[in-house]
Amino acid sequence: MLTKRIIACMDVRAGQVVKGVQFQQLRHAGDPAELAARYNVEGIDEVVILDITATLESRQALADTISAVARRIFLPLTVGGGIRSEDDAAAAVDAGADKVSLNTAALKNPALITTLARRYGSQAVIVAIDAKRRGDGFAVYVRSGTSDAARDAVEWAREAESRGAGEILLTSMDRDGTRSGFDCEMTAAVANAVNIPVIASGGAGGLEHFCDVFTRGHADAALAASIFHYADTSVSELKRYLRGRSIPVRI
């Protein structure tokens, strides 16, 4: 049976994981490769590296980070943050990324989704959607959530799928950082509208939140950052909890 995936996201700046990392066992707490290796031992299913600076100068540092992580873990590795062109995507893939995540660039230039899907296959192209509730719908924001894209998340997810996206990474801006749980209604609305996997993100705070988003939210995967970094919740503990609630996970 296909399992529900647990994905760890590392926000990276200049080759270091930002947000506090408190694994005492790690020699270099902010080192992405060390952290990824730790997650691998705990049973994480995938890792996402998000370049939060995404400046031109940070490009080489990012490639080095991707390469260092890909040498240590043999898991699907996604890279996002500032992927604006085919060249940016190629640099990430050449460094060892299996998938790239497009956000602002996909809305600005939707043809990029198709270009990359043709070059690397749809499985390598994730379209990331940041959205918040507005009335009955879900408004899409770009530029790290600062700019209203004047699109609805469900409609944009459908278009992304039709253009060749292999997965949707859906982040609730209302819930992000609140630790109050994923937005299950929004996740379900998108998951029910597309035939590609939907990764839920934003709001993970406790074990029960993952259970909710896999059941009520119909998510195929769930992504979190800080709760794993701070080791409030270990990946292995989370997976045992989910298995105890009859949610299929890889242990």
Next chain:
Amino acid sequence: MIALIDYGAGNLTSVRKALTSLGADYDTPSSPQELARCSAVIVPGVGNFAATSALVGPWRDAIGAAVRGGTPLFGICLGMQWLFEGSDEAPEVPGLGVLPGRVTRLRGNAEARLKIPHVGWNGLAVPRGPEGSAPLGHRNFTGRLLSRLEPGAHVYFTHSYAAPVTADCVAATTHAETFAAVVERGNVFGVQFHPEKSSEAGLQIIRNFLDVARGPAVVARRAEAEC
């Protein structure tokens, strides 16, 4: 040396990194003639079956000749599908045809939320039924590729097409329907999933193939050394 065939179907970085980490001696040959002096052949690949049309002609002939000469061949994902006669994804492109059967599109099941493509971690099971190679009641995997792996091991898939469960299937996976996840017939091996992305289980499978490629004498010597 192991020949890693680069025919432009997807990125080989991940496969290269896994082979390097396991200490494999490999290279990507630039011409089919080089295969004659390789100890094993790996055909990776991601994407549409039509991409394997790049292999039709000299490459297909050289790989076929190597296999007939006893060289171990390992097909990964699209590379495994290519071992069969052909695929509904690109009916005009012939497969290598060293395994009987045809690759077809997975159906999924919308009601049960079993989406296509089949993306994620799924379990390996001993094949059952009239076409399965394992005798009824057989509980463990047979064959060399799955040495040291237990049924139920999870591996990472991403595909929309799959090969049928035939007598060559040594592990099957179910996603609305049951398909061949691992095949093995003599010196021909294939996996539908990505062992280079399947953490420890995947690395063990690659290690098992490297053992096959090194030949029985080397493996026996190493086993003695470990004891």
